Every structure is written in C-alpha cells, then in structure tokens.
Amino acid sequence: MSFETLKRHKAFGGETLFCQHQSASTQTTMKFSVHKPCPPDQVDSALIWLSGLTCTEENFITKAGAQKVLAGTTTMVICPDTSPRGLGIPGSEDSYDFGTGAGFYLNATTDLYKNNYNMYDYITKDLVTLLKGDFGVSRFAISGHSMGGHGALVIGLREPELFASVSAFSPIVNPVASPWGQKAFTGYLGDDKELWKQYDACELIEAGHRFNGTLLVEQGLSDDFLKEQLLTNNLETTCSKADQSFKVNYREGYDHSYYFISSFIEDHIQHHLQYLQN
C-alpha cells in the first residue's frame, strides 16, 4: 500500500477509512477519506468527490449519506482534502477562499504556490494512480460541490477519456467571471487570463472541449452564492450554444449546504452508477 490508514470505521456493511500519503504533485502529505462498500478485492470503480472552500477530507464522508446509497455496489468513493496544508506560505492562511482549504483544483504558476498548489495534477495523477494501484479501480466518475463542483466540471472536460460520468452540486461554473475565481486565479496563476481559461468550465467548452455525456448539475434556488459566484446560467447558455449535453436541476428552497447535497446525493450517485456498474 502506498498510503497509511489513520482511522477505520465499519459503516453500512463496508468500511470508511481516513488515510494519508505522500503526494508528488503537492510535495506534502495529503489526507483523504474513502468508503468501500464491499470487500477490497471486489471494488472495481470509484467516484472522486471534490469538496468546496474550507472543507477537508471529512465533510462529505460524514454528512452526505453516500455510504447508504453505495451499499451493495462495487463502487467506492474517495474524498481528497481541498489543498496542501502546513506549508506556511505567506498569505495562505489569511482568508477562507484562498490558500489553505482553497486549492481550486488547478496547477499554480506563481512563485509562492507553484511548487505545492498543484491540485489538478494531484487529482488526475496521484489520486488516479493510487486508485488503480492500491484499490484496483478501473473506472472513474467525478463530482463535487461549489469549488469542488468547478473542479469536477473542469477535470471532466479536460480529461474526458478518464471519466465515465461527471456531475456537480452548486458549482462555480465560470470562475473567470466570479469574485472567488478571480481572487484564486490571480493568486495562483498571475495575470495571464489565457491561463485562467484552462480552469473554467464555460471557457473550456467555448474553446472546444467536450464531455461525451451529460454534465449533471444540481443547484439550489435559495443558494446565497448563486447570483454572484456560481453563475449557473452561464453554463446553460454555453452548453446550449456549443451542443454540450447538460442537465441543470434547479431546486426551489434549497441552499448551499450539506442539507442540500444529502437531499439529492442519491440521484447523482445513481447517475454515476449507470456508467460505472457495467
């Protein structure tokens, strides 16, 4: 095993683990959680869940209720942390939306961040290699929430051959036009706005990237971040123009929280299982 298991809990007939390993991409120890619904030798596929700002490897696995939905399947879920930690980079601990807990699933190019803030490579290389080698996974799906929904859409559009299915809850669909995205991209990528577009779902689709399947998006209509930060409508417009298949479920009264995610996680997992379990 290339990782260390820190905690182990039986849950819904399977096992929820908290683990850590050394990441070549971030040059740090990275933590992640997994839930395996079946004996290890039967696991054949994985849903990668990318969490949002301020989250760790714990939030989804404790709050979303995914274990119950995965019971009886051969699909595991893995939840990586949202950034490298403990680096002491100046400015990385000053706000909730930049630095620690806010890696934005990109490869940084600015001097302070380029050696470690490489969450894009961490997910698509380190974590995928770990899942193939240590968990026996051969099929992948990706989803996430908010900043992690942005990550899932961007990674799915840039690595369409790697993923059987892509979905997102409350994603930041157009970060180049959102204050969260602008702050993060300035800090991690500098002023080159062409570079920014490589980490923006709408811009990627406009530049010709396609996912061969439906981008499934869940969005609460009482989400405080919808209008200023998430800009869901921009994804609808872009996908429609570009003939990229998508489905946005707007949910009346639901907000940006895990109460929203847990209410609809079963629908998303069933969507992914359609593609993973065959």
Next chain:
Amino acid sequence: MSFETLKRHKAFGGETLFCQHQSASTQTTMKFSVHKPCPPDQVDSALIWLSGLTCTEENFITKAGAQKVLAGTTTMVICPDTSPRGLGIPGSEDSYDFGTGAGFYLNATTDLYKNNYNMYDYITKDLVTLLKGDFGVSRFAISGHSMGGHGALVIGLREPELFASVSAFSPIVNPVASPWGQKAFTGYLGDDKELWKQYDACELIEAGHRFNGTLLVEQGLSDDFLKEQLLTNNLETTCSKADQSFKVNYREGYDHSYYFISSFIEDHIQHHLQYLQN
C-alpha cells in the same frame, strides 16, 4: 412561538432548523435542532434524540441521516444540546465527561450544579411542553447514543406513559457501575447512592420500573467503551430476570461512532414509527 429560529435549511422536502429558547429548568438559553419532514400543521409526533458526551444539538442532525428516513412521514425529530452552557461553574470545563457537554440527563442536587444542571426536567418538561405547544406534537418516542442512550432508557423507564417507544445506541446501561457514571453522579448528585439509582436503567428495572414495550438497543462489538463503560450485558441480565421486554442487536465490527449510528438509524426510526404513526 416560544423559541427563536437561528438557521433554516430545506432538506429532503422538509426543513431542518437550529433554534434556541429560554429553559426554566436550566435557567439558561438552550439550543436544539429539529427536522420537520412535512408542513408544520401536519406534524403529529416526535422522536426526541439525546446525544452523547461532548456533542451538541448539531451532531445527530448533520451525521445520522435521519432526514432521509423521516421523509414522507408526519414525525419530526428534535435534538437538544447535552448540557447548559456558558455558566462558568468551577470545574465544569475541565474534562470531556463532566460539566459542559455532559449533563447526563439528570436533575443535579450538589450546590454548584443544582440550579442549572437539570437536564431530566429540561427534556421531560420544557422540551415536551415546547413540542406540544409550538409543534403540535401529541405522541413521543425517545432514543439516544451513549450518555444519551442512558438518558433515553432512564427517561423511558421513569415516564413510560409519555413515550410510545424507547431505543438506544451504545447506551451506558448501568452508570452506577461505570467510571463515566460514577464521576458524573458524584459531581452532580453527591454521595447518596440511592439517588444515583434513580438515574440508572438497570437499577430502575430492579426497583420495579417497567416500560410497556421492547427496549431496543443497538451495540457495536468493536466499541472501545463496551466492556468498561457501557456494560450492555448488565441490561440483558436485569431485563431477563425482571421480565422487561428488550432486544439487543450486537453488530460485529461496528464501533462507537456516527458511522455505526447512521448504519442502523433506519431500523430504529422504523421501530419508533410503528408506534408513532397510527
């Protein structure tokens, strides 16, 4: 309304609320969470969930997955905090198993605690009155975890006419014989061991208290606290001798955590619904 709503989240078609109110029993502001699965005027019954040491009104409502199971019913769940807070009583903040977060669901008699640490009255009077008056509840069930499992068994046995059903996860069944119980009872009740017995499920049954129904208990066999603190076997022995109906489900490999609770909460809620929904 006799309470204030601090946060409100739509979840599984119903509403999860975080609230606070003034308690006559504790003479403090007490917080609680609720989930209402249906429109307020349709709620007719409530499961009271008592949490364990160190917990607040948040743990169960965020981690157990109860909302999903209650969807489509007219039964709400209410999760009170585990002690009064913010009193600054000397010694009440020094350990995880006494004072703040560790009210043990009793009415204290020692000088330092008797004015406020009256969680037994808080549950059976303040909270029941609130549920009847503000939520329109007429039927009650009670359950809880660890210290809260102790609370559920004790309150169910002492107030059998109030509750339609009683269950517990990993309860401290015989606190007079457990280090956690002995520490708490000494601090809250002093040295009068006859008084201790009024807050001990096994002792209550031996003294003739009965619940007219099955005491349903869920217990993980990999629970680190089983042998020294929980003493589940003492409940089995006592109930068998006393002809009190009980059912203990021992679960191989499960521990003391919410991963265990969430795995079996549906069974317990279905048990309670049998008695509440008719």
